[in-house]
Amino acid sequence: MADERQTRRMHEALDDQLAPEELDALYQGLDSDRHDASLFERLRTVDRMLREAPYENAPQTLALRVLAKIAEIKPEQLRRGAGLAIALGLGLVALxxxxxxxxxxxxxxQVLSNPAAAVSAVISILGSIAGVILAAVQSVQTALLSSPLIPAALLGAIPAGLLLLRRLRGNRLDRERRERLGAPPKEEE
Amino acid sequence: MDAQETQGAGAQQDPVILDWVQAAINGDQDAFAELVYTYQDAVYNLCYRMLSDHVEAEDAAQEAFLRAYLNLRRYDPGRSFKTWVLSIASNHCIDRLRRRRMQYVSIDDPLPSLTLSTNEPEPEDVTIFHEQSRRIQGLLSELAPDYRAAIILRYWYDYSYLEIADILDTTESAIKSRLFRARQMIADKLGDEAAEAVLSHSRLTQGA
Structure with a gap:
């Protein structure tokens, strides 16, 4: 029975990926194992069959159909996509x-007019922000201690949140790939 | 497989092709027509091998060219135009197959008649061509879309693992794995007796 490594070697040999010494090792192995030799022969037949496969030429109507469709497209349609994307991108960055x-x-x-006042204003703003965060943390602590159901629900929300994030990321990557390849957004089935 | 040889992978990007692309971006539809005439066989063959249906293959090829035309500005001139348009076509075909929800075609099922090139071949050649094309198409149709695309790009377009990975937007190791498994699956479907018959047939046709 061919092990995984030997089978891999057979495929690599068919794709001309093996060094001469590895090829020799493969053939030596095949000489001593009839089952492996039979498997390799079948794979080689498949390889040969696919290499000799005929090439289907396009019907003459294809180019005419494509060109007729393209003739219907207005030049503005070609520019609109790129222009809109740039405008949206710039708008988002500005926002x-x-x-x-x-x-x-x-x-x-503030610094130019009164440096001391500016520094004290910045410190005061930072202090206010810290105060708000502290108050929020304290209220959350109080809420968590009031009922054991809340921590349990939060704990359950972690895996759900992770799954949601993963799905969102997958959708984004898929969309990016489609955009890169010029494909339209995936249709919902 | 003349078209395969003349349109082989890995060649340097032809400056004439780049000129046509640039002209097409600037609105010259005749330049895009040149691109369509140059790559229509490559795109159509890919679509036919993926979809196993001539009518659907023509629709898919048309759609691939239209998408290429509408997205010409996104084309990277550092990349082969053929590779780019084939990646659009293969992804479109994979989407179509997924929408079809994998309707497997039996190897024994008859396939629609073939559209042949304008050169009138001898009747015997036509029979051999039909038979070989039918058998291969039947075997390909049994594969999952991702596996089928990898096999087609490897055997009909002579792309390397890396180039196929680029076209199908995945890793080289994933492509190796898909190719190996797909070949193994076809070998298993073919069986020993059929493999021997194919081999004998191949020897006969080569000796003739």
Whole structure:
């Protein structure tokens, strides 16, 4: 019976992936095992059959059909896709950067006008944020201690959340792959 | 397999092809027509081998070219145009097969008649061509779409493991595994007696 390594070697030999010494080792193994030799012969037949397979030429109507369809497409349709994607991308970046730039501008003005006041304002803002986080943590702690069901439900939500994230990531990767290959979004069945 | 030889994989990208692509991006439909005429056999053969139906293969090939045309701006000139358009076609065919929910075709089922090239072959050659094409198509139809695509790209287009992985957007080891399993499955389906018959037939036709 052919082991996995020997079978792998047979396939690699058919794909011209084996070094001469590995090929010799394979043939030596086949000489001493009739079952392996029979398997290799069958694989070689399949390989040969596929190599000799005929090539189907396109019917003459194909090119005409494609060209007729393309003639119906307006040039604006070709440009629209790329233009819209760039505009959306730039809009999204601007939207994300706007609050950051506003905060930075405010900080620069404050520092230029009154450095001491600016530093104290930043410290005060950070203190407020820390206070809000602390209050939120305390309220969560209180809620968790009030009922044992809440921690159990949260614990159960972790695997569900992980599954959801994995699925979302899979969908995103699939969409990216389709976009890269020029395929349309997957249709829901 | 003339078309296979003249359109083999791994060749440097022809500057004429790049000029046609650039012209097509700029709206020259005649340039895209040249691309269609150059690659129609390659795309159609892939679609036919994947779908086992001439009418559906023509529809799929048309769709692949349309998608290529609409997405020409996304084409990377560093990559072979043929590889790019074949990757669009193979992914489209895989989607079609998945939608069909894997309707397996028996090896014994008759397949639709073949469309032959304009060169009028001898009747005996036609019979051999039909028989061989039918047998291979029957065996291919038994494979899962991903396996089928790997086998077709390997044998009809002579792509390397790496090139097939690029086309099907997966890893080289996954392609090796698919190819090995697919070949094994075909060998198992074929059986010893059928394999011997194929081999004898092949020897006879080569000796003739």
């Amino acid at each position: 994300l950067l706007l609050p950051l730039f506003a905060a930075l501008g405010w900080l620069i003005i």
